[in-house]
Each structure stands twice: as structure tokens, then as C-alpha cells.
């Protein structure tokens with residue numbers, strides 16, 4: 079059965095092409111800085127938005143048919159998997175990411191979910207072999223079910239904690255069985271709505287306990303990939319503990335988890351935290367915690383996580399600049415945690431959306447390479463801090479001076495000679511490099 083009949087296998091046709099079903103910039107095999115575009119970008123399909131998202135929102139019901147022609151839950155799950163691999167195949171996407179409940183029916187109990195997940199994992203393994211696809215990361219959905227209304231690892235209920243632990247154990251098993259290179263913790267409800275009912279210290283200690291158990295279990299069972307935390311400041315809770323990269327780093331270090339965990343950074347989560355995407359990537363990179371990316375974009379006029387397909391090329395350029403500076407992806411990749419708009423309801427819209435995202439990141443990669451090869455922006459930054467390369471600046475960075483010595487130096491100087499930050503010049507230089 080073919081699910082996306084109007085979608086052909088998407089080829090690179092170049093920027094002059096008028097064919098909507100063609101890549102204009104993403105040429106998977108073309109070599110950029112010694113690596114193919116495909117290797118640089120490591121695109122992944124998000125199972126939840128892509129295969130499950132039906133366009134419903136708080137004001138209206140589903141607009142998109144994701145039934146795949148089936149009503150029996152297990153048959154539906156299998157048809158959905160067939161459709162997912164058809165789409166990955168047509169788009170030339172090598173990786174995918176899932177939550178347990180995206181791929182397997184929840185059933186009526188956690189025991190049924192366990193059995194369903196085991197069965198579907200086997201089914202997906204077969205499709206992965208047929209289509210030569212890989213799992214980027216797996217995760218457990220410990221936020222949708224009513225039992226997690228107060229959180230999962232941070233719930234006031236020890237039973238909710240135990241159920242979350244069970245889902246996580248089974249999702250780690252599925253991730254290992256499918257050869258996944260990552261396992262994600264996104265703390266959807268790991269936060270609070272009011273401090274009036276919250277024991278914050280116990281909740282955070284418990285979250286760390288759950289993560290430690292997950293690491294111990296995964297490592298004991300042969301999982302060699304990375305664990306990730308995906309920061310997000312709010313939504314659905316008012317305050318989510320994994321607020322941003324800096325907050326997560328402090329958490330990991332407090333509980334001694336920093337060796338096993340890296341960051342999965344999502345663009346729209348960065349903006350919700352009052353940062354930009356590049357900021358979050360930079361903080362992770364400079365702390366050796368850069369892991370993977372959830373690529374999407376928000377709408378700055380809307381205050382929530384709109385999870386739109388990324389088409390802002392400045393954003394993708396500065397993202398890929400950080401990725402290259404981080405040495406590229408190792409276990410991570412670029413997962414499109416993005417959904418089509420509610421009104422983009424035709425089956426082929428999802429393919430067009432992926433083409434838009436993939437082409438935007440291909441452009442971002444090409445422009446990031448141009449920035450690096452041009453060298454003027456990096457050179458500007460280096461020159462800006464040149465005063466730390468000799469004299470008193472060198473003594474400061476080498477820790478070889480003191481307040482007394484610095485005072486002596488300052489008093490002998492008269493006043494500071496300072497240079498401009500030249501932001502406007504750099505912004506037009508960026509345009510100049512991008513547009514040529």
C-alpha cells in the first residue's frame with residue numbers, strides 16, 4: 079500500500095527548479111568541508127508530529143487524517159510504521175525519533191503498552207532493515223496520560239514515579255533493540271504550576287534519581303549512545319525545571335550526571351526561554367554538552383510552542399555555524415520536531431514541509447561554511463579580545479596577577495583605550511557573506 083501517492087522520490091534538482099517535489103539546495107551527496115551534506119545534517123523524522131499529529135488544537139478538532147486506513151489499534155500502528163518508512167524513503171531521511179506511545183497503542187494498562195511496544199519494535203526493526211534506516215533517539219511519553227498530571231519523575235505520587243520508570247525502562251529496551259544512538263528526557267510536566275503545593279527540592283532530587291536509574295539500566299544493557307535532556311522553560315507547566323541549557327548544566331553537575339547527558343536543543347524552546355537558538359547551542363557547545371537538535375521555529379508573535387517547520391535561513395545558518403564549530407554531530411542529528419499547520423491537511427503537505435525544512439538547513443549549512451571560510455567574523459571576534467594575548471591580559475587569563483597588581487597597572491594607565499563593537503557592520507557583513 080502506498081500512503082503518500084502524490085509524493086515521488088524527492089531528488090535534488092537545483093535552485094532553478096520549479097518542481098515543488100524537488101530539493102533546490104539539499105544535495106545529499108555533495109561534499110562540503112570534506113563531508114557530504116547528508117553526513118553534516120543527519121536529518122531525522124519526528125514520529126509524533128509527522129505520523130500522529132492530526133491538526134487538533136484547543137479550539138478545534140482534527141483536520142488531518144492519520145488513520146492510515148485502519149481502525150484496529152495494532153493494525154493502525156503497523157500501517158503508520160509502513161507510512162513512516164515510505165515517507166523517509168521518499169524524502170531521503172535516514173533517521174527517525176519516537177516516543178513509546180507514538181509507535182505503539184497504549185492499550186488499557188501499562189502491561190498492555192509494554193506488550194504492544196515489544197511487538198511494534200520488532201515490526202519496526204524489520205522496516206529499518208528493509209529501508210536501511212536508523213534510530214536517532216527514543217523516548218517515553220511521560221506527560222500525556224492523566225497519571226502524570228502532577229509530573230512523572232517529579233510527581234508527588236510515588237506510583238506515578240514508578241509507572242514513569244516502567245515506561246522509561248521499556249522505551250530504553252526498544253531504543254537498544256533498534257540500535258538507537260540516543261535516549262531523550264523531555265520533562266513535559268516536570269515542573270510546577272504553583273509553589274504553594276510543591277516540594278521543589280524533593281521533586282528535583284527524585285528526577286535525578288530517575289535519570290541515574292535510567293543510565294544504570296541503559297549502560298548495564300549495552301546502551302552506548304548519549305542520554306539527552308531537552309530544555310524547555312514552560313508549557314505545559316508554568317515552570318519547567320529544565321528551563322534552558324544553563325539551568326540543565328547546573329542540574330547535571332549538582333547530581334553528577336554530566337558525563338552521561340548532553341543537550342537536545344530545540345529552537346522554539348530556546349525562544350520561549352527568552353534566548354535565541356544560537357545562544358542555547360553556544361552555551362551547550364562551550365560546556366561540551368552539545369548533543370542533538372530538534373529543528374523547528376516558533377512565531378515570535380505567539381507566546382507558545384508552535385513547532386513550525388524551520389524556514390528562517392538566518393536561524394539555520396547560525397545554527398549550522400555552531401554545529402560545525404562543535405565538531406559536527408556524533409550521536410546526535412537534526413530531528414524535525416515540527417508539525418504542519420492545521421490547515422495544511424493534505425497528505426502531501428507533510429512532504430512539502432520536510433522539503434522546506436531540509437532545504438533551509440542545506441542553505442544554512444552552505445552559508446555557515448561561507449562564514450567560516452570567509453573568516454572575517456571569526457577574525458573580528460579574535461581581534462576584539464586581542465588584549466588578553468599579551469601583557470596584562472595574558473597575566474589575567476593565566477591567573478598570574480592580583481587585584482593589587484591590576485590596581486598598580488590601572489593607576490599607571492590614565493584611562494582605558496577602547497574599540498567599537500561594530501554590531502551594525504557585522505550584521506551587514508553577514509548579509510554580504512550570505513548573499514554574495
Ligand code: XUL
Nearest residue numbers: 217264308344372383415
Ligand atoms: C515538546 C517536545 C517533545 C520532545 C520529546 O515540546 O519538544 O516532543 O522533543 O518528548
Ligand code: CO
Nearest residue numbers: 308344372415
Ligand atoms: Co522537541
